[in-house]
Amino acid sequence: MTSLDSALHATGRTATGETDPDRRAGIYRNAARIFHRKGYHATSINDIAAAVGLTKAGLYYYIKGKQDLLFAIMSFAMDQLDAQVIEPARREQDPQARLETIVSRHARLITQDSSALTILVNELEGLLPDDRADIIGRQRDYVEFIADTLAALRDEGKVLGLDPTIGAFSLVGMVLWISRWYRADGRLDADEVVAEVTRMAVSAVLTHNEGSPTGKENRE
Amino acid sequence: MTSLDSALHATGRTATGETDPDRRAGIYRNAARIFHRKGYHATSINDIAAAVGLTKAGLYYYIKGKQDLLFAIMSFAMDQLDAQVIEPARREQDPQARLETIVSRHARLITQDSSALTILVNELEGLLPDDRADIIGRQRDYVEFIADTLAALRDEGKVLGLDPTIGAFSLVGMVLWISRWYRADGRLDADEVVAEVTRMAVSAVLTHNEGSPTGKENRE
DNA sequence: GCCAGTCTACCGACCGCCCGGTAGGTTGGC
DNA sequence: GCCAACCTACCGGGCGGTCGGTAGACTGGC
CATH class of the missing domain: 1.10.10.60 (Homeodomain-like)
Incomplete structure (x- = not known):
């Protein structure tokens, strides 16, 4: 429901x-x-x-x-992100699997219905200060969660020299941007987009002079 | 005009x-x-x-x-992109060097002054239909330029199985998002951000079971 | 050396419209 | 008869935009 x-x-x-x-x-x-x-x-x-x-x-x-309407929509989107992306990812122990879960599930949500999730990032200025602080705080937690995941990958030696913060922001940008160009009735279907973006995200952060020894490599 | x-x-x-x-x-x-x-x-x-x-x-x-003001600003931003990013990139013959030029120069512009460039992507619906068509056309050309570059990389065998369109959009999203989180007075300085994002962009698209044979590898 | 004419660079007052929001009903199903 | 579920009518205010005016600098003719 x-x-x-x-x-x-x-x-x-x-x-x-x-x-x-x-x-x-x-x-x-x-x-x-x-x-x-x-x-x-x-x-x-x-x-x-x-x-x-x-x-x-x-x-x-x-x-x-009007402003309560906006805040309700953004809160809902944030709840969606919590339930469909963050919580499932948190249950993944392996950092790389966790990263893949985050990106693919977030991307999947956007291809399904981007309205609330896009409003969430584009209309912060419309909120009352208290509401804005609430939403921004939750968004910051999300980015930090991703950054922590990248830091864990770094500790495993799978990532070299990448700043986790920059990495997290960049991946978020890549995923959020999907709502700008993806059309459900377009040439590309959702599965393909999700898979491709996830693959790019992983490639972007992983050290790339070895194969992945994760056993989680079931793509391509 | x-x-x-x-x-x-x-x-x-x-x-x-x-x-x-x-x-x-x-x-x-x-x-x-x-x-x-x-x-x-x-x-x-x-x-x-x-x-x-x-x-x-x-x-x-x-x-x-008001609308002419908006259009003028967005046209200026697009001119900036043409002159500072697209033209320099066009002069690069090697596809990987071209990709690096696109990403790093675009990222650099955003760290310098993101106002016009951010308006360019966020306020399209504020334009009159004719103006909007103009700007959207130029933006599409930009994305296609990147997609062509990725296709060239694929023809060189440096990219495997990546859809150039998805790749282009994803890279654009990554770069544009910089304006949302980068602060000139923050922990990270512009050089670092530009270098890191460029590195991620290249990693994201390149096939990653070999080192870069480009001879264009002058970072790190 | 002065003054009429002209031009740039502005301002106060105003217009019609539509906005978010409200007061005070009316209606229909239980 | 009650109350959820609407409505018509209205309000103050701010919006983008316009109008008529004018201070002052700068010309050119005499």
Whole structure:
């Protein structure tokens, strides 16, 4: 049950009592889609209301405000990243396997639905300071998690002389950029893109004058 | 076109000679800075006017409108990319040297001043359709140039099984992302970042069971 | 040496529009 | 009858952009 509605607990409830969770999920999903396409500031509350078949006032029955909507979407995306990328990766003991898990799972998420994940990185400026601090903190944790993984690879001798921070940022940039060029109806299919990007990411950081002795080398 | 900006190149000459080119350059520079920091839509004409010590009406003596301002900045960034990255790379005959030139020069530009180059990729939806088509076309040419370079490397046998398009996009993403995390006053200095990112980019695409036979290996 | 005319470089005031958000209903299913 | 689920109507404000004006520097004619 992956719905944007799960992010609702972050902003609390609206007016009174129980509201239809499906309806609310649809609102968040549509808002994410439109924010993604036009950008947060260029999107009006009316745009979102129209997309879900409501008037502006009707929409406000479900949401607290535009900025809360944005924060809820970004929190949801961050939750997605935690659950689908970070946690699975954390369960991998081997650093290289962990790195591959991070990149391939993150890339996979983006090919599936990039809206919320892209908003997460592009619309930080639209948040209130406290909310922004929250999201930026979680993003920083993610990058540090990757940097730690690269540091572990370095300690294993599989990486030579690479600054883990630069490495982590670079890999993140590579993966996030997918949302800019990947189209589900394009020439390349998602599996291929995920595999290729993962391969590039691993190649980019590994020391490359030996074969990989990991036993985790089942590609190519 | 008229506003395609003799103003931004302004170290001296103006095509028409009607207005002070220094003043105009300052306006574009400030606008780029603020667009970069707050985003195009979140920036008001008043913000820019205030930053250059003018009223809104005074500012309109120099500019045609907000969207023209954006287009001029993005055209300038694209010109910069052409002159500082693409042209120098085109003069390199060896594909690997060419790739290294592209990545390192692009990365270098971003560490020097990322405003215009970042706006170039983040604010496309703020443009009028014709302007957007213009910029997107030039950006596509850039990516194709990189893809062609990767294809040439593949023909040399230095790259195995990599899709040139995915490779090109991934490298671009890696480089562009620098503007998000690099700070001139941070722990890492520009030389280090440029060198490291270039090294990662090359590693990411090269087949990695041999040393580089290019004779172009003058790092580390 | 002076003044009329001209031009650049601005400003205060204003316009119409649309924005996020709200007050106060109305409706329909239980 | 109640309450979730909407609506119409409206508000203050900020937006991009325009208009009419003007201070002051710079000409050229006499």
